[in-house]
Amino acid sequence: MELVWGLEACGAALLGLLVGSFLTTVIHRLPRMMDQDFAAECAAHHQTHCHCGAMGADAAATAPLTLTRPRSHCPHCSQSIAWHDRIPVLSYLVLRGRCRSCHTRISLRYPLVELATAAGFAFCTARWGFSPTGLAWCGFSAALLTLALIDWDTELLPDSITLPLVWAGVLASALAWTGVALPDAVFGAAAGYLSLWLVYWGCKLLTGKEGMGYGDFKLFAALGAWLGWQALVPLLLIASLSSVLVALPMLLFQRLREGGYIPFGPFLAGAGFAAMVFGSDTVLRSLFALAGM
Structure with a gap:
C-alpha cells in the first residue's frame, strides 16, 4: 500500500477538520431529531384517534430541532457560540477546553472527532489522490x-x-x-x-x-x-x-x-x-x- 503525502493530503486534512466539526453536530442532534419526529408522530396519532388536540398542540408548539437550528450554543448556559469559538481543534485549545461564558468543561470528543475525520480524509487522499x-x-x-x-x-x-x-x-x-x-x-x-x-x-x-x-x-x-x-x-x-x-x-x-x-x-x-x-x-x-x- 503506497501512500503519497503532499499538499493534496494536507488540504484534505483541513477539509476533514471542517467536516468533523459538522459531524459533531450530527452525532449530537440527529438522535434527538429522531426522538422529536417519533414524538410528533405519536402526538398526531393520539390526536387523530382520541380526538384530542392537546398533545398535538404541544408538539406543534415545540420548535423543531434541525442540524442548523437553533444555532450552536453551550448546553449548560445556553449562550450562543461565536464563530471564532467554533474553529476546529484550535478554538478548543485556545479556550482550554472550557466554555467562554460559564467555563464549563467542553467534552474532549469534539476535537477528537475533528482530528479523526481529518486523519481519515488525509489517509484516503494520500492513498487514492484527490x-x-x-x-x-x-x-x-x-x-x-x-x-x-x-x-x-x-x-x-x-x-x-x-x-x-x-x-x-x-x-x-x-x-x-x-x-x-x-x-x-x-x-x-x-x-x-x-x-x-x-x-x-x-x-x-x-x-x-x-x-x-x-x-x-x-x-x-x-x-x-x-x-x-x-x-x-x-x-x-x-x-x-x-x-x-x-x-x-x-x-x-x-x-x-x-x-x-x-x-x-x-x-x-x-x-x-x-x-x-x-x-x-x-x-x-x-x-x-x-x-x-
Whole structure:
C-alpha cells in the first residue's frame, strides 16, 4: 500500500477538520431529531384517534430541532457560540477546553472527532489522490465514524445514514471508484443484510431475545456494498472478536450497560474502517494473534 503525502493530503486534512466539526453536530442532534419526529408522530396519532388536540398542540408548539437550528450554543448556559469559538481543534485549545461564558468543561470528543475525520480524509487522499475514488472513501470513513458514535451513545443506527451508505457503495462500484465489481457489491449488500437478519431471528427463536437491531443489518449491508461479499466473513469475525476484547474488561470492572451488552454497530464500523486501511485479512490475523489464537 503506497501512500503519497503532499499538499493534496494536507488540504484534505483541513477539509476533514471542517467536516468533523459538522459531524459533531450530527452525532449530537440527529438522535434527538429522531426522538422529536417519533414524538410528533405519536402526538398526531393520539390526536387523530382520541380526538384530542392537546398533545398535538404541544408538539406543534415545540420548535423543531434541525442540524442548523437553533444555532450552536453551550448546553449548560445556553449562550450562543461565536464563530471564532467554533474553529476546529484550535478554538478548543485556545479556550482550554472550557466554555467562554460559564467555563464549563467542553467534552474532549469534539476535537477528537475533528482530528479523526481529518486523519481519515488525509489517509484516503494520500492513498487514492484527490479524486472521485479518494473523495468516495472520505465519505465512507466519515459515515462510519458518525454511525459508530451515534450507536455507542444511543443504540441507534439512523436510516438516514445507513441506507444512503448502501446505495452510495453500489453507485461507487458501478462508477469503478472502489475497486469492487458491481456484482460483488450488489451481492455484498444483499448477503450482508440477510446474514445478520438470519442471526437476529435465530437468536430470537432460540432465546426469545433480540441479539441486535435492524440498523446492524443495514450497516453490514453497506459494508458489503463498499468492500464486496468476499469481505463479509472476515468483517464479521473482526467485529465479533474486537467486541469481545472490549466487553471483557468492561465486564470485569462492571462497566457494561443495563442488560449486560454493548452495541455492535461501533465494532462493525471499526471493522469496515480497518478493512479500508489495512485490508480485512491483515486485521483479522492481527486480532487472532492478539487474542492468542
